Amino acid sequence: MERVAVLGAGSWGTTFAKVLADAGTDVVLWARRPEVADAIDGSRVNADYLPGVVLPENLSATSDAGKALAGAQAVVLAVPSQTLRGNLTAWRDRLPADATLVSLAKGVELGTLKRMSEVIREVASVPEDRVAVVSGPNLAKEIAAGQPTATVIACTDHDRAVDLQHACSTPYFRPYTNVDVVGCELGGACKNVIALACGMAAGLGFGDNTVASIITRGLAETARLGEELGADPLTFAGLAGLGDLVATCASPLSRNRTFGERLGRGDTLAQAQEAAHGQVAEGVKSCSSIRELAERLGVDMPITEGVHRVCHEGLDPRVLTAALLGRERKAERE
Ligand SMILES: NC(=O)c1ccc[n+]([C@@H]2O[C@H](COP(=O)([O-])OP(=O)(O)OC[C@H]3O[C@@H](n4cnc5c(N)ncnc54)[C@H](O)[C@@H]3O)[C@@H](O)[C@H]2O)c1
Numbered sequence: 001m002e003r004v005a006v007l008g009a010g011s012w013g014t015t016f017a018k019v020l021a022d023a024g025t026d027v028v029l030w031a032r033r034p035e036v037a038d039a040i041d042g043s044r045v046n047a048d049y050l051p052g053v054v055l056p057e058n059l060s061a062t063s064d065a066g067k068a069l070a071g072a073q074a075v076v077l078a079v080p081s082q083t084l085r086g087n088l089t090a091w092r093d094r095l096p097a098d099a100t101l102v103s104l105a106k107g108v109e110l111g112t113l114k115r116m117s118e119v120i121r122e123v124a125s126v127p128e129d130r131v132a133v134v135s136g137p138n139l140a141k142e143i144a145a146g147q148p149t150a151t152v153i154a155c156t157d158h159d160r161a162v163d164l165q166h167a168c169s170t171p172y173f174r175p176y177t178n179v180d181v182v183g184c185e186l187g188g189a190c191k192n193v194i195a196l197a198c199g200m201a202a203g204l205g206f207g208d209n210t211v212a213s214i215i216t217r218g219l220a221e222t223a224r225l226g227e228e229l230g231a232d233p234l235t236f237a238g239l240a241g242l243g244d245l246v247a248t249c250a251s252p253l254s255r256n257r258t259f260g261e262r263l264g265r266g267d268t269l270a271q272a273q274e275a276a277h278g279q280v281a282e283g284v285k286s287c288s289s290i291r292e293l294a295e296r297l298g299v300d301m302p303i304t305e306g307v308h309r310v311c312h313e314g315l316d317p318r319v320l321t322a323a324l325l326g327r328e329r330k331a332e333r334e
């Protein structure tokens with residue numbers, strides 16, 4: 001793979017573009033605002049999202065999506081989950097034939113309850129083997145600083161996943177392949193909701209036992225949903241499951257965990273949103289779509305349900321704690 005387009009110059013889009021470029025792949029990064037593209041080309045820095053990080057010379061930027069897409073062998077979609085459909089609709093006529101379409105987004109679409117790979121297949125009218133997802137413990141700021149991490153590239157077409165794996169392997173970024181797209185996507189979407197719950201617990205002043213309990217029970221409810229949707233249960237013990245869940249629930253760099261912490265300390269949703277400075281905390285919306293998906297499938301997801309009620313029905317996080325602990329007693333594996 002010689003040339004890749006990355007569409008979306010936020011934290012993760014810019015960082016993943018840097019990873020590709022560091023791996024020797026030529027990258028064109030699309031930024032929504034022309035001034036961001038100009039600044040990247042001029043100063044080699046995306047000051048809004050990755051201040052202080054110097055981007056490699058084989059990474060160029062543009063605000064013209066057609067320019068970014070021309071000749072790309074892979075198209076990496078690095079926009080928020082809830083805008084992906086709209087963004088891709090605007091780009092679909094210019095997608096290069098046979099390019100691999102890669103989702104970086106971690107969420108479930110409101111209304112349709114679709115995973116991002118499903119949205120991509122529908123909007124771009126491509127078969128499932130042309131769509132890949134990247135998911136794992138990948139806090140952008142750490143990776144941009146060159147700190148070692150691993151990730152998963154999931155695609156039903158193993159050869160496509162391997163091509164992408166080669167295009168983004170660096171001494172600090174180790175991608176594994178997986179054919180379980182459903183499991184990897186659900187792991188990435190659900191962990192944001194669980195991180196909100198962990199943040200709330202921390203904001204309420206609770207310690208590591210509480211957070212570890214939420215992480216573990218969060219993984220149990222994610223796996224229950226995954227089983228119902230045909231995911232491989234072992235995926236949830238891997239990087240896109242437990243790996244990402246632990247990183248996001250524990251890190252002060254996580255937007256979801258930080259957002260939850262603010263709610264736990266008593267901020268309103270609007271106050272927490274303002275403090276996020278326009279950066280996306282995907283779990284705030286995905287808690288509602290995942291809850292609805294679970295309800296439709298008859299899957300019990302009490303933490304997700306509680307996070308939805310705090311975010312969108314005004315439930316006090318302290319009442320959520322009592323409600324979760326007061327549930328009917330049961331066996332761990334039930
Ligand atoms: N930041 C991370 O550490 C990280 C890591 C892994 C996965 N992700 C996932 O990647 C996706 C993108 O995250 P990010 O961190 O780059 O987000 P971000 O908020 O930093 O950036 C989002 C980017 O999308 C662009 N965009 C295009 N159309 C938009 C629209 N209509 N509305 C809003 N923004 C629009 C914005 O201009 C911005 O450049 C999310 O689903 C996130 O969960 C993020």
Ligand SMILES: O=P(O)(O)OC[C@H](O)CO
Binds near residue numbers: 106137140254257282
């Ligand atoms: O900052 P967050 O909470 O969106 O999490 C970032 C990544 O998804 C961690 O893998």
